[in-house]
Amino acid sequence: MSVTQDVTLGETRMLIDGELVEATSGRTFANVNPATEETIGQVADGAAVEMDRAIAAARRAFDETDWSTNHAFRKRCLEQLQEALESEREQFRAELVAEAGTPVVVTYMAQLDWPLADGLLWPAKQIEQFAWERELPPSSLAGMNSRRLVWKEAIGVVGAIVPWNYPFEVLIGKLGPILATGNTVVVKPAPDTPWNATRVGRLIAEKTDIPPGVVNIVTSADHLVGELLTLDPRVDLISFTGSTVTGKRIMEKGAATLKRVFLELGGKSAAIILDDADFASTVPAGMSVCMHAGQGCAMQTRMLLPRSRYDEGVELITAAMRQVPWGDPTDPSMFMGPLISARQHERVTGLIRTGIEEGAKLVVGGPDRPAGQDKGFFVEPTLFVDVDNAMTIAQEEIFGPVLAVIPYDDDDDAVRIANDSRYGLSGAVHGSPERAMSVARRVRTGSLSVNNSLWYGADSPYGGYKTSGLGRQNGIEGFEQYLETKAVSFPVQP
């Protein structure tokens, strides 16, 4: 593994109507490396004028070209894009490490290589396999003999709003099904991680036949430029991944034009360790909450341990959290790098302080800047035990490397605690297979892993119950959410 690519070559330009462009104002904003706090380069600071042009281009490409109906062409374009992305895989890797502060090891998983493997190709395959049309039984209502068909059609213009934690994965997870289903799109990357998206934009412009306007990428330091997507009547659907607070605002702003919304939001997932689980292989895995400094919505940030084996469990997870390798994200031995920004650092350390104030027992880490670490937005792997599920650190999404261990009495109590959350995104159950599966059925979340297995993949629907979101990314459910349904009748020939 190495990240020796020159990371000062990030693409500064946006993609609007097939052209790679700077902002009309000439303004740019800084892309900051969160591990060093150094500016690694600039990117165009788009404004309302660019967003307006991008939306107009996406509308025109949808309304006036055959993009939405030409299946073979779309498939070819997605395959071209796949090839183009693969040709710059190592540049993506280096850039993601530099701008997201993600440890290089994570780029060999969900941060880059996993979504690159099937994020475009699986939806591309569906273009040929999906049932775009089905026939209903004939009808003879009111003496009229009719044949009836159901057609699936692209929705139109999608506004895709992407977060900074897994920016490439989320971008590809949106572009694949959005384009395969025949929609056009305006992407608004997160201001903290713009370069992976502008690189995708350049590759689309230079190495694919994707027509002008089908994909537009508008970078901006101003979140409210993204909000224009939610207000504009020319946009049909918003596909958003990020915080629950912003997700609610998007629904509210989109209500005026009755926007379709797909929202993938926050989580506070629980790992339930049953009393017949193999503790040695499951409890230490709780340190995975530190991967990419805990900046993942599906992280299992609450660990539920049975009182009957509580001390044994606490001992195992304490040892594991103490051993998490963290530091320079370019170092392949690191599992955890910095948080994304000073703002997130303040938020995460504030929540750790709240945990201490509310009486949770701090065993590893804490809110103070780690010794000898005067640059970078680092916090230490942090473990709280004896946590009450009503405490702030058990209810709030912290988005940092913080694990809360909560004791429970029996299986019913474990299920009750796991479900006592306004979120419902993911989680895990560990124990004897039959019992673990039966507990898994009772947990109200959009995904669950039993005994260290992985549900991940472009074919696997991912999303949340409750305030963790609406709709699903990936899978056939994710594909269909970018489609409208039209029922059509015509007379039966005599």
Ligand code: NAD
């Ligand atoms: P955010 O939700 O504010 O930002 C995510 C994206 O939404 C960014 O591209 C941002 O520019 C855009 N955005 C912000 N306000 C908008 C608006 N009014 N209209 C349209 N787009 C808007 O996330 P954040 O503030 O960067 O992070 C705060 C918290 O969000 C984190 O601590 C974490 O809890 C959560 N988060 C969750 C996920 C996830 O995958 N579920 C991802 C990132 C952040």
